[in-house]
Every structure is written in structure tokens, then in C-alpha cells.
Amino acid sequence: MTAPLTTPSARGVASGDGVPFPTRRDVWELRWAPRWQRDGVLNLKSCELRHPTASRLVRAAADRLTPDDLTCYPYQQALLADLRDHHGHEPSGILLTAGSDSAVGLVVDALAAGGAGLILHEPTFESWRYYAALRAVPVVGCAALDAGAARLDVSRLHSTMADHPPAVVVVTNPGSPSGLLLSPEQIAETAEAARRAGHLLVIDECYGAFTGVTHVPLVASAPHLLVVCSYSKTFGLAGARVASVLGSPALVAYLSRFRPDSTVSATALALLRAVLRERDAFAEVWRDVRAIRSAFVRDVLAGHPGWSALDPGGNYVTFRTGDRAVPGRMTRHLDDHDVRVRPLDGIPGLEGCLRVSLADAPAMRRVAALMRDVR
Numbered sequence: 087m088t089a090p091l092t093t094p095s096a097r098g099v100a101s102g103d104g105v106p107f108p109t110r111r112d113v114w115e116l117r118w119a120p121r122w123q124r125d126g127v128l129n130l131k132s133c134e135l136r137h138p139t140a141s142r143l144v145r146a147a148a149d150r151l152t153p154d155d156l157t158c159y160p161y162q163q164a165l166l167a168d169l170r171d172h173h174g175h176e177p178s179g180i181l182l183t184a185g186s187d188s189a190v191g192l193v194v195d196a197l198a199a200g201g202a203g204l205i206l207h208e209p210t211f212e213s214w215r216y217y218a219a220l221r222a223v224p225v226v227g228c229a230a231l232d233a234g235a236a237r238l239d240v241s242r243l244h245s246t247m248a249d250h251p252p253a254v255v256v257v258t259n260p261g262s263p264s265g266l267l268l269s270p271e272q273i274a275e276t277a278e279a280a281r282r283a284g285h286l287l288v289i290d291e292c293y294g295a296f297t298g299v300t301h302v303p304l305v306a307s308a309p310h311l312l313v314v315c316s317y318s319k320t321f322g323l324a325g326a327r328v329a330s331v332l333g334s335p336a337l338v339a340y341l342s343r344f345r346p347d348s349t350v351s352a353t354a355l356a357l358l359r360a361v362l363r364e365r366d367a368f369a370e371v372w373r374d375v376r377a378i379r380s381a382f383v384r385d386v387l388a389g390h391p392g393w394s395a396l397d398p399g400g401n402y403v404t405f406r407t408g409d410r411a412v413p414g415r416m417t418r419h420l421d422d423h424d425v426r427v428r429p430l431d432g433i434p435g436l437e438g439c440l441r442v443s444l445a446d447a448p449a450m451r452r453v454a455a456l457m458r459d460v461r
């Protein structure tokens with residue numbers, strides 16, 4: 087019998103010595119590890135949607151799968167029509183991808199590689215830098231946060247954009263992992279600054295459902311804009327791997343040449359179609375996640391009055407603890423109690439920060455109680 091794989095180290099080969107073919111040294115140098123988790127752990131690190139109603143709705147969607155959803159190739163037209171109603175955007179401007187992580191890789195390949203490069207409003211989702219490194223795409227990072235700040239700055243981003251040749255500019259709104267929100271005015275100014283300088287602007291709104299924010303309506307008057315939407319968090323489909331990129335029909339036609347349609351499974355399409363029919367019930371889930379977040383923040387700050395929460399967040403809370411040692415200490419303490427969270431201390435602008443994603447209300451009361459133990 088084969089021993090069960092208990093740690094990721096079995097695939098931790100770190101050089102091409104064992105590969106009888108030339109491989110790229112710069113690729114070996116990228117930090118990569120497979121997703122891995124101990125049994126019985128409550129994962130509050132990855133911002134999956136953990137809510138009892140969402141689980142029930144996803145379960146019901148899975149029960150409705152048919153053999154065709156497994157035996158036939160994926161046909162997207164019915165889902166694209168449903169997404170038109172959901173996003174208020176024409177199907178020819180919607181590109182489905184196998185999660186927004188792969189949308190990031192696609193945008194880097196299709197638009198940033200070959201000379202344009204990336205301008206990132208940071209801190210942001212780490213996959214942007216990862217895929218850029220994989221394709222040797224140059225990256226300019228613009229700090230969105232001063233140490234200790236509770237608001238996002240766009241002035242550095244705008245001055246970089248003004249001086250830089252046309253590039254792909256990326257902002258995430260609501261910000262992740264910061265949890266802070268760019269105002270509609272800041273977004274409008276950024277879109278205008280991008281248009282003036284000939285940049286393509288990508289807005290990742292992965293957590294928009296939890297704050298009622300969407301940038302999709304802007305696309306109609308901004309052919310240089312792409313909006314990335316993930317259904318992992320919004321509809322609890324992180325395991326199904328399905329997301330979309332919304333833009334002008336011309337941009338989407340160009341991106342389609344990279345064939346993401348062949349990587350989104352018929353099963354994922356069917357699940358997304360089914361949960362879209364439950365949009366009102368999910369809207370109730372998003373509201374409840376906000377209520378769970380408020381109660382959790384209250385509980386945690388009652389035990390740590392010197393901390394603050396970066397609002398509005400998403401289905402997660404980023405705490406500023408004011409002490410660079412606390413995030414690591416707290417992460418280890420919670421890990422000892424089978425709860426996994428994300429220390430953010432190493433990220434510029436988020437020194438002393440810790441991110442906790444949300445589960446149901448009783449679980450979050452338990453986590454808040456555990457967090458009282460660490461000073």
C-alpha cells in the first residue's frame with residue numbers, strides 16, 4: 087500500500103538536475119508549493135465562502151448535475167446569457183476562466199508580456215508578481231499604503247502611470263489583503279489617468295459582493311478597462327474554479343484567442359448556472375457575512391482595544407495589531423487550535439497585520455475567544 091501524502095515536501099524538487107531536458111533556471115527559482123492542509127483544520131486563510139446557507143445552495147446545485155455535465159464538452163452560451171443578467175454586461179464582453187488566478191496568468195500572457203509590463207497598486211494579489219516572473223515581465227510596484235495607514239493612496243500610482251509607457255495597470259477593489267476600498271472618485275481618476283497615458287486598467291473585484299461594489303458598469307464607456315470577477319468567494323465555488331473577465335467585445339475577442347474556454351469545465355459551468363438562479367439567497371448570505379464580520383470585529387477589539395480593523399474588508403478582516411511580533415504569535419497559537427489564518431507582517435504597508443477570513447457566527451465567536459489568549 088502507498089503511504090498517504092502527509093506533507094507537501096514530496097514534491098519539493100527544487101532544481102532541474104533530475105529532468106533530462108533543458109529547463110529554465112528562473113522558473114526553478116520561483117517559490118511554489120502545492121495547496122496543502124491538515125485534516126480537521128478550519129481554514130480562515132484563503133477567504134473561501136464559509137456560510138451554512140451557501141453550503142446548502144452549493145450542495146443543491148451539485149445535486150442537479152447531469153451526466154451531460156461530465157460527459158460532454160463545455161458549451162458556454164447558456165451561462166453567458168445568465169451572466170448578462172447577473173452583471174448587466176453583454177455576453178460578447180464576458181470571458182470565462184478557470185478561476186481568477188488563471189485570469190491573472192492570461193492577462194499577463196496576452197497583454198503584459200511582449201514589452202508592455204505591469205504596474206501594480208500594492209499590496210495586491212500575489213499571483214500578479216508570480217505570473218509576471220514566470221513570463222519575465224517587468225513590474226513596477228506603487229505603494230498604496232503607508233505604514234499604519236487606514237486609507238489607500240493613489241497619488242503614487244497616478245504619477246507612475248503618467249511617466250510610464252503603456253502598460254497593464256492593476257488595482258484590486260476592495261483591496262486584498264488590506265481590506266480597504268478605493269472610492270468611486272479614486273477609481274474614476276485612475277481610469278482617466280490610464281486612458282490619458284494609454285494604459286490598460288484591470289480592476290480585480292473578487293470581494294465586491296461583500297461590499298456591494300462593482301466596476302462592470304464602467305466598462306461600457308471605457309474600452310481600456312477589464313474587470314475580473316471571481317465566483318469562488320461570491321458563490322462559494324472556489325473548488326469548481328470559475329471566474330470571468332469583463333471588458334469590451336474587442337478585448338474579450340483578443341483574450342479568447344488564448345483559449346481559456348477549453349479549461350473551464352462543463353461541471354463548473356453547470357454549478358455556476360445553478361447558483362446564479364439563487365442570487366437573492368446569496369445576496370442574503372453576503373449581508374449575513376457583513377453582520378458576522380461586524381460581530382467578530384467587535385469581539386476581537388474588545389479583547390485587543392489597541393488594535394484596529396481595516397474596513398470594509400470582504401469575507402475577511404485585516405487587523406492592525408501595532409506589534410510586528412503579534413501576527414506570527416497569533417498564527418501559531420490559532421494553528422495549535424486547528425485554525426489557520428494569514429499573518430501579513432512581511433507585506434510593506436501591512437506591518438503588524440493579520441488577516442482572518444470568516445466562517446459562520448459560532449465559529450467566529452470561538453476564534454475571537456481564542457484570539458484573546460495572545461498578547
Ligand SMILES: Cc1ncc(COP(=O)(O)O)c(C=O)c1O
Pocket residue numbers: 132133184185186187188211258262290292315316317318319324328329
Ligand atoms: C484579490 C484576489 N484576486 C483573485 C483571487 C483568486 O481567486 P480565484 O482564483 O479563486 O478566482 C484571490 C484569491 O484569494 C484574491 O484574493
